[in-house]
Amino acid sequence: MSNAAASPELAAFSQSIRERSLNPLWERNVSQQPGTPCAPHIWRWSDVEPELLKACKLIGTKDADRRVLMLENPAMKGSSFIAQTIFTGVQIILPGEVASAHRHTPNALRFVMKGEGAYTAVSGERTMMRPGDFIVTPNWSWHDHGNIGKEPVVWMDGLDSAFTRFFGATFREDYPQDTQPLHRGEGDSTAAFGSALLPVEFKADGAVSPLLVYPYARTRQALTHLQKSAPLHPAHGVKLRYANPATGKHPFPTMAAFMQLLPAGFEGKPSRSTENAVFNVAEGEGSVTIAGQRFEFGPRDIFVAPSWSDVAFKARRECVIFSYSDRAAQEAMGFFREMGAGEG
Numbered sequence: 138m139s140n141a142a143a144s145p146e147l148a149a150f151s152q153s154i155r156e157r158s159l160n161p162l163w164e165r166n167v168s169q170q171p172g173t174p175c176a177p178h179i180w181r182w183s184d185v186e187p188e189l190l191k192a193c194k195l196i197g198t199k200d201a202d203r204r205v206l207m208l209e210n211p212a213m214k215g216s217s218f219i220a221q222t223i224f225t226g227v228q229i230i231l232p233g234e235v236a237s238a239h240r241h242t243p244n245a246l247r248f249v250m251k252g253e254g255a256y257t258a259v260s261g262e263r264t265m266m267r268p269g270d271f272i273v274t275p276n277w278s279w280h281d282h283g284n285i286g287k288e289p290v291v292w293m294d295g296l297d298s299a300f301t302r303f304f305g306a307t308f309r310e311d312y313p314q315d316t317q318p319l320h321r322g323e324g325d326s327t328a329a330f331g332s333a334l335l336p337v338e339f340k341a342d343g344a345v346s347p348l349l350v351y352p353y354a355r356t357r358q359a360l361t362h363l364q365k366s367a368p369l370h371p372a373h374g375v376k377l378r379y380a381n382p383a384t385g386k387h388p389f390p391t392m393a394a395f396m397q398l399l400p401a402g403f404e405g406k407p408s409r410s411t412e413n414a415v416f417n418v419a420e421g422e423g424s425v426t427i428a429g430q431r432f433e434f435g436p437r438d439i440f441v442a443p444s445w446s447d448v449a450f451k452a453r454r455e456c457v458i459f460s461y462s463d464r465a466a467q468e469a470m471g472f473f474r475e476m477g478a479g480e481g
């Protein structure tokens with residue numbers, strides 16, 4: 138009921154205070170349900186790859202800085218974001234190219250999609266990028282990429298730049314040279330942090346994972362093993378979350394990341410949570426229904442599931458699917474909620 142209709146004096150009051158930049162809370166429409174402008178959407182590799190290759194003909198990494206196509210949510214035109222809280226891009230780098238060193242306040246993750254021979258250097262340490270690898274670029278760390286191989290390399294970038302923009306706290310700067318000096322050997326962070334062992338002096342600040350790369354070979358092995366030995370989750374199949382080895386928490390204060398395996402023939406129950414999640418198909422074929430919209434997917438397709446939408450998977454073949462979301466931030470703030478399969 139409108140209070141304003143009930144009382145002309147009240148209506149006049151509401152009107153009169155607007156010029157003082159005051160507004161009556163009681164006239165606001167309050168929703169009892171979460172809502173987001175983010176719409177479910179899929180970007181198919183068969184559509185994206187040709188555009189990446191065209192971009193390679195038109196612009197080099199010298200001019201582009203990063204040759205990235207942003208995946209902008211079709212319901213959020215002009216935003217640059219795939220969802221209100223997260224950024225997704227696909228980046229391609231050709232043999233011989235360098236994407237020069239810079240740093241910025243947003244955290245970044247990479248999920249390698251295609252090709253071998255590229256490296257990323259983060260805080261003085263280089264790692265080669267292989268398909269299926271999950272790579273951590275902590276905020277404010279210098280990072281540059283290069284391709285020393287023979288074929289184009291493509292990966293997905295996930296950034297929490299929506300957060301820094303929201304807070305008005307985005308800074309960035311270029312390194313004076315194209316590439317940063319390396320002061321650690323390749324594999325150093327893996328040796329120090331990648332085997333459930335920690336350097337005895339290491340003090341975790343808790344913010345971002347000290348492990349630079351989570352290689353696909355090991356992730357895949359873990360999933361294959363657990364598929365045989367552990368019960369399947371009715372909605373998620375076998376789903377692992379990437380952990381900061383020093384804390385057991387998510388790899389970033391804002392973003393959580395996951396890899397899941399759905400056995401061939403899997404028909405998942407719908408599940409729902411407040412996380413805004415981006416999925417990237419590493420292997421397999423199937424379909425996903427997000428808020429009633431069904432999308433067929435295959436390798437390297439990327440799709441977004443908005444907060445509080447039902448998500449249900451079907452796997453035609455065995456599927457391995459990477460995802461990342463804003464769940465770490467939501468958990469830290471106490472906002473995260475989920476409904477398990479069959480609930481609600």
Ligand code: GTQ
Pocket residue numbers: 203205225226227228241245280294296
């Ligand atoms: O590779 O450093 O997609 O700085 C957006 C911003 C990638 C990167 C993106 C970036 C990068």
